[in-house]
Amino acid sequence: MKKRVLAAAMTSVAGFGLGVSSAALAQIEPQAPAAEPAAATDSAAADEIPTVVVTANRRAENLEKVSASITALDATRLAEQGIVSQSDLQAAVPGLTVRQTQGSNSLTLSIRGQTIDAFTGSKTAVVPYFNEVQLNTGGASTFYDLESVQVLKGPQGTLFGRNATGGAVLYTAAKPKDEVGGYLKMRGGSYNLTEAQGAVNLPLSGNTLLMRIAGDVIHQDGFQENIHDGRDLGEVARQSGRISLLWRPSEALENSTLISADHVGGNSTATRLKTVNRVNHTTFACVNPNVVNCASDLLFSPSVDTVYAYPTMWAQYTAAHPELNANGIADYLDNDSPRIGFWKANEAAPVTHNEQDYFFANTTSYQLGEDLLLKNIVGASLANTHDLGSSVGAPYPVFYSANLDDQEFGNHVRNLSYSEELQLQGKALNKALTYILGAYYQKEDSKTLFPQVYFDFSPVVPGTSVDNHFQIKDETPAAFAQGTYDFSAIGLKGLSFTAGFRYTWESVDISQLSRSVYAGAPDQSTRYSNPSWNLGLSYQVMDDLLLYVQGRRSWRAGGFNGTAPPSLDTGSGILEDVNIFKPEFVHDVEVGAKFAGSLFGRPLRANLALYNQWIKNVQRAEFPDPPGPVTSIAYTVNVPEAQVTGAELDFAFKPVNWIETGFAGALTRARFTKGKDTADVFGVTYTFGPYADVPRASGSLYGTVFLPTPSDWGPMNVRADLYAQTGMYFSNNNNTITPDTRIPGYGLVNLRYDWSEIRGSKYSFAAYVRNLADKEYYTGGFALTASLGVNSVAVGTPRMFGAEIRYEF
Template sequence: MNKRVLAAAVTSIGSLCLGYGAGAAAQDSDAAADTAATSTTQTPAADGTAQDTQAATAAAGDDQIATVLVTARRREEKLEKVPTSITALGAQQLTQQGIVSQSDLQSAVPGLTVRQTQGSNSLTFSIRGQTVDAFTGSRSAVVPYFDDVQLNSGGASTFFDLESVQVLKGPQGTLFGRNTTGGAVLYTSTKPKDELGGYARLRVGNYGLNEGQGAFNAPLFDHSLLVRLAADVTYRDGWQKNLYDGRDLGEISRQSGRLSALWKPNDALQNLTVAEVDHSGGNSTATRLKTVNRCGDSNNGYALNCAADYLFNPNTPVGPDAWANYLAHNPHADPDGIAAYLDNVSPHIGFWKANEIAPVFHQEQDYFAANTTTYQLNDDLLLKNIAGFSTSNTHDLGSSVGAPDPVFYSATLASDGAGGFLTDANGQYLYDKKGNHVEDRTYSNELQLQGKALEQALTYIVGAYYQYEDARTLFPQVYFNLYQPGAFLPANATSNFQIIDETPAAFAQSTYDFSSIGLSGLSFTAGARYTWESVKIHQLEGSDNLAGSTADAELPASQSRHYSDPSWTLGLSYQATDDLLLYLQGRRSWRAGGFNGTAPAAINPGDGSPVIQNTNVFKPEHTNDVELGTKFAGNVLGRPLRMNLAVYNQWIKDVQRAEFPDPPGPAQSIAYTVNVPEARVTGAEFDLTFKPARWLEAGVTGALTHARFVSGKDTAEVFGTTYLFGPYADVPKRSGSAYATVYLPTPSEMGLMDVRADVYGQSSMYFSNSDKSITPDTKIPGYGLVNLRYEWLEICGTQYSVSAFVRNLADKEYYTGGFALTGSLGVNSVAVGTPRMFGAEISYEF
């Protein structure tokens, strides 16, 4: 599976076209398009979804723009008829836009940010400013679902054989499994079809990209059982050179397989089972050092932590010979210290290079299963049950601070079994390089009754839901290793804990169409959900938060909290014409409080002041929003146009955000979730697709987002100290994309050709929520990216298709997020985006 195989295949296919003369090539574009519109030959989407050419190339052959069926209200509906803000991408759109993983979604979905923290396998979704910070105890504000079951994943993954990806924006608390305050991302796999066939695809590219993907579909037992097998294998060399050890970072090694079986014993009963296994190896990218606080620096009256600069310099206070000893053991370090490295060396090593002392790797095994059973009780009643299981087992050694100095390290000091630590022959500490380990298992079941009543004017759904999640987390850390035993350095810290979350809920939602009483096109929706959530934490063996004690009592090994609250939605929609929908909706949702597993239940400052209690607890977050929107799907000046526009205001109370403070006493930490009293997010989102001619389709999307902590309600107390929050992180004020697809005037005998160009841009954003206090200099600049793609479908009447692509055409240097540690360690680092990526692919359907 390499470039020679692809080249040989393309050459052999191309030979089939040699018989066509120049006369055929002279056909005009409208004739070619009309011919394309009559084709019914099957062709695969690049993600492998088999679909007929008439559907796949409708944009080239007639005056239609492809639409996508969505399930935002737990039933299939056309996107243009659903009164809420959704971005939906079908198989064809995923192909044309080159969306093959989570990070690619940002350029296609207005208002969505995919932020990296420590590198390419540390991804976080942010919608309308609602997100979850890395290494905190918060539940995600944007929950991913695969076939209606919550998905656990510890890193990046590869999209394959998908029917659609839907991004639901705003609070989601009524109809989906877990309450969220930001949104939901729905992945839907391709269902088995009642036909024998399949596809195969090969993709190659720079940085050693080799990807093989395929699916096989078969009907069995007189077409009562439909089975689909799909798989993807992806390998790619790293694109970031680590100067410290010479390794390439960003390597991908992923193997995935999925089995889907649809059993239809009669017309009323259907049972769909989907099982998937994913394995990821390789490693992540490393961050780059961005900030080193100098001792004596302050920011808006806040004294800044300068631990890294204080310790890693020629005048280190550890001892008179400490710096010479440190340089002898670490020759990559700058002789003038970490601050000098930032000023004099880091800017000149090359943007897509790293100088990371920590070894970086990523290993992950994911298992997923979902069973969906539907039974049509009668014409107006459908009973549906969704049972799911998802597990993720992830080991990571991630980038520390992007410098050749061990400010911190994901490992533990090797124990000598007698309360001390092992050293080498020179008296230097040895490590157990275990890295971070997160194991997450989730079980869920949802029972629904969907129906219609009042002569089908009323559509409703009622149901019950239960989810059980068991997450075990090991975060071993070593801080400030100057290769100098004694003087309390290096500091060894280990977080090892288990959090069990049980979530039962009951829900109901209905929509009444007033057309039956003479108010044609007017509908009202009301829905409510009540959720009970129980959160328990157990500190496990080896945890620093288990063995210590306060001045009053031993730290508890286990704690629990119980939460319950309603969520609701109210909406009014008006189908003004067949083409125009207007809507107004208001929603309330929340996410539960819980525990910071990296923090003790209490801290004794050790200076005679009172013990600080409940230092590991944070409260629930609540949100309300109002959204006004319009959707248009029709013709303007005789040409097809699709347009969605939404404006909204969202109020959030007790906002869950992470802080990286310097706790009192000897305690060390990774991150703490705190509650900031109040925030507000105001914005507008739009997407527009227009087809001014049969041979041309163009579109534009955009998001304007004004997210802020409310003045006077923008502080939170952390370990008895009050911290100021702002600006709002992980959301650019402006973002958007534009594209144009040109369908080339090729003769029908040669197949269909098109060229697509995409442009994505965003303004600057912050990767810390306390830039104006204890973590300054976390602003990353805006950027713009250009992508191109060429496709040749049904080459000369065959079942082959080829394409070529390039992403980040201009090789733009840009940042995708960062790791804000100046509050606790005195340094910040940033994650870099990918350089120019290009390649080609060939697919065959049988």
């Protein structure tokens, strides 16, 4: 026994550098319990890697039989990998980047280079769904009592809700059960983390009417001290509740309803100042001739006296704010900022976060016959968000979300969405053809208030205040069909062909509201209609090996930049609309292989995908300096062409029955096409490159050791994870007008210990540490150098410890 314990410990250390695998699986089929297992095999549950069932094709299928690149995680894997928020998914999904802009509550998903920044008018390239209904982006509070999370990569359009160019993330809540029971989990940890989470099943009428109630309450102090005002930033305060009802009045009919409510408080982390465009304080010209804006260094320095023709302005301002570096913002960056500590901020702007989300999903399924299913999905959501976010990461109020004239503070966004989807699923041609037909409709109504103040020298000279206040309505009906024909029916065993088509109509309308700087401008409307399609061929070479190739085309609509002037005279003497951006189109080809068998007699699952994407009218975020009132809110522009080429590999392997190891990694080469990499914005030509939000390489390794505990103790295991990525850019104009927007690569190590069914009881215990080495790293940035002359970066989380106890009943 001592030798076996020592061997397990050595293997755990050897697996220390191993991390998460995207072969982590969703909706794992139950396994028969082992009968009186012995020693090392006790905790291994079974000498196999569990089977995966996913719903990428709107029906339950084995992951290894689906000809598409998918990462799936069930509730067990989510817990093992410590995935408790949207940000944590990056380490589990190859090719996915979760980037921060203003802070921890401003997140952008990127899959295979397809993304969009915060505050723009563009629709997200990666669409999240909860129980098959589109979810408001940034909904991190959904990460409790989940059955699975599935990430579909590449253009989506022929099956899932809204057409998208990057991918889809599918969250599925745990379903009600036909027995009284549930769980309660308590968690505590670093920075006064406290969390209470639980769920209970309540059969209301036998197996006919079932209910599940779940909730989560979490609070954690902020890990980032703002030395400007002494507040801790990054505080988490969230209360969430969910009710699910499942009604089965007959064998043919099933109806499920989910209602949830979330309240999110606390605040976000602050960014840190990274770049100041320098000005020649004699000539007032930018030192770097490639940049277009040096306003921050010009104004937040003694030069402001000359600019404002106010000889003592800077002296009066610094006297009123003695904490400031009197030499100006550039000297602060050079000499003060490096000394304050990595996980400290010096942000002048107030930082808070308040959000209320309400969500409804109802699914009705009726079995019309043995091979025919009618399904209807209705969804609605309401989100109200009020944010005061960090913008510059310095004590100089270059810009923040406020209007000093009317005392309005923080961005307000209210989004109301309704959707309806009808499907007919079936089999035909002696069951050789599996098909789905459907119609989809979604209507969104979003009201946005962005108050802004720029270059605030209060109490000497107040800043320039301006409001953006607008409403955008989006309406999109669509019709779709997809079928897969199995050629085994005509003697070609293992060969299948898939064809899908969708046609989408979309209308977008904008109104400038009463408080807008553009109030009174005429309402604007634009209409789009385009097809999406999918063609694929798969070959089941043998029972454990699938080869496939597929080509897809999808698009996302154009629209309006609500923060831009609706129309300008661009030189022709005629007013032209300048706030419109065009639809984005993506074509791709993907070839892949999936293996679910054994290597040297040991279980192995492996998935490989190679792809190339051709993108036209690429929707990218820019922060221009437009004519008229000062503004630096993100502005969506179209870059003519880009390509993204990549490879993704994940595998899980059990070399012995008490060890599981795995890898998930991505290589991505994203680039704008030379000669087609420019866009005109308000008469200024911007050149794009390198491609932002895409590390060239990223990956995870993991190792799990199932400890040799006696059978009556309960299963124990230790897991070690390593996630690493190369550097990436947070601006698409680094080579020209926004230099120094590259953030370096990094690696993070996480450890977790689990003890289930403690001494045969219904209790389980876990302890973990995240970012074991207390690595300092950045997760994104805010590129404002083109409009304000500064860049800032968002910091990752420091080392955090925690423990949890769970009781099943």
